[in-house]
Structure formats: structure tokens, C-alpha cells
Amino acid sequence: xxxxxxxxxxxxxxxxxxxxxxxxxxxxxxxxxxxxxxxxxxxxxxxxxxxxxxxxxxxxxxxxxxxxxxxxxxxxxxxxxxxxxxxxxxxxxxxxxxxxxx
Amino acid sequence: xxxxxxxxxxxxxxxxxxxxxxxxxxxxxxxxxxxxxxxxxxxxxxxxxxxxxxxxxxxxxxxxxxxxxxxxxxxxxxxxxxxxxxxxxxxxxxxxxxxxxxxxxxxxxxxxxxxxxx
Numbered sequence: 001x002x003x004x005x006x007x008x009x010x011x012x013x014x015x016x017x018x019x020x021x022x023x024x025x026x027x028x029x030x031x032x033x034x035x036x037x038x039x040x041x042x043x044x045x046x047x048x049x050x051x052x053x054x055x056x057x058x059x060x061x062x063x064x065x066x067x068x069x070x071x072x073x074x075x076x077x078x079x080x081x082x083x084x085x086x087x088x089x090x091x092x093x094x095x096x097x098x099x100x101x102x
Numbered sequence: 103x104x105x106x107x108x109x110x111x112x113x114x115x116x117x118x119x120x121x122x123x124x125x126x127x128x129x130x131x132x133x134x135x136x137x138x139x140x141x142x143x144x145x146x147x148x149x150x151x152x153x154x155x156x157x158x159x160x161x162x163x164x165x166x167x168x169x170x171x172x173x174x175x176x177x178x179x180x181x182x183x184x185x186x187x188x189x190x191x192x193x194x195x196x197x198x199x200x201x202x203x204x205x206x207x208x209x210x211x212x213x214x215x216x217x218x219x220x
Contacts, residue, residue, distance in 0.1 A: 045210075055208065093148070
């Protein structure tokens with residue numbers, strides 16, 4: 001079973017700042033990695049698939065990169081609606097990174 | 103549009119069973135797998151397993167295999183997940199999600215809170 005480790009657990013930033021979230025896989029997953037956003041009381045929403053492709057309707061400020069065992073989700077300039085928990089997924093899910101307002 | 107609508111909140115006693123439904127619409131039900139994911143209070147997402155909506159075949163994580171039953175009724179485009187022998191550790195929000203292919207969950211139900219308490 002592939003284990004996904006996300007870091008940091010919490011990211012405290014201000015609106016307009018750049019967010020960089022990391023996901024590391026215990027073994028290579030090629031480019032088969034997705035990112036989801038979850039807000040309180042809501043189900044997750046698919047943001048990025050195949051490491052770097054934005055899902056339908058996802059703003060361009062969200063971008064993904066990486067392959068093999070190391071992946072990054074970048075939010076270029078945080079908007080108030082972006083403060084949420086982000087999960088990476090390759091079958092199972094990583095532990096999540098909470099992006100909170102500083 | 104694609105919609106997955108789950109049944110309502112449940113409160114169960116330890117040892118009981120719970121059955122959660124996931125009614126889909128807006129797409130061809132038999133063309134997509136349905137996955138089940140749960141989230142304990144304040145915790146992350148835990149993938150449980152899937153059902154092939156066409157064949158009815160299933161695959162669940164070992165920890166659930168001996169106490170979960172997942173079925174589907176293609177005539178009403180609905181999937182069901184029944185979890186038996188509940189303990190307090192099963193207290194969670196249970197989600198169904200459509201797999202668009204390649205384990206990508208592009209549509210989710212709203213979640214069904216299940217509370218297990220004596």
C-alpha cells in the first residue's frame with residue numbers, strides 16, 4: 001500500500017500570499033496523483049488530477065506539479081475562499097494540509 | 103447535472119448495523135464505479151472501498167471486508183453501503199463518490215453522519 005505524507009500539517013498565510021503544499025509518496029506513483037479541497041461541512045472537491053491538470057471549473061491560481069514520489073500544489077495568490085483543507089490522493093488519501101488565515 | 107444524494111443522519115448503538123444509500127442522477131449509473139470514503143470527527147479522509155455499478159463487484163479495505171456489504175439497484179441508480187457490528191470508532195461522516203476513471207472522484211454525495219453511541 002502506498003502511503004502519502006503531506007506537509008506542513010498547517011499553513012498560516014494571509015490573503016494574496018502564495019501557498020505551497022507538499023505531498024510525498026512512499027513509492028513512485030508516476031503522475032497518478034490528485035488534489036482535493038475540503039471546506040467545513042462540505043464534501044471534498046477535485047482540484048487537480050494526473051499531478052498537474054486542473055479539473056473542470058478550477059481557477060488558474062491552482063497548479064500542481066511533480067512526478068514519482070514528490071508533488072506540490074501551489075495556490076499563486078490566496079483568496080478568502082481558498083482557506084480550507086487540502087488532500088492529496090492516489091487511491092488512498094494523505095493526511096491533509098490545513099491552509100488557515102494568518 | 104451529476105448528483106449524488108445520500109440518506110440522512112443515523113444514530114446507532116454499538117453492535118448495530120447501518121445502511122447508507124447513495125442515489126445518483128444526471129449520468130449513466132452503470133458507467134461509473136462508486137467509492138465509499140469516511141471521515142471521523144476532526145480527522146482526514148479514509149477510503150473504504152468501491153462497487154462496480156455495472157457488475158456489482160466490490161473491493162474493500164481489509165479492515166472492513168468482514169463487516170461491510172455494498173450493493174446497488176441499477177433500476178433506481180442507487181448504491182448502498184451497510185456496515186455491521188458498529189463500534190464508537192465507526193462514528194464518522196460517510197461519503198459516496200463517483201469515480202470518473204483512474205480513481206478520480208469528480209462528484210460526491212453530501213455525506214451521511216453516523217453516530218455510534220450507547
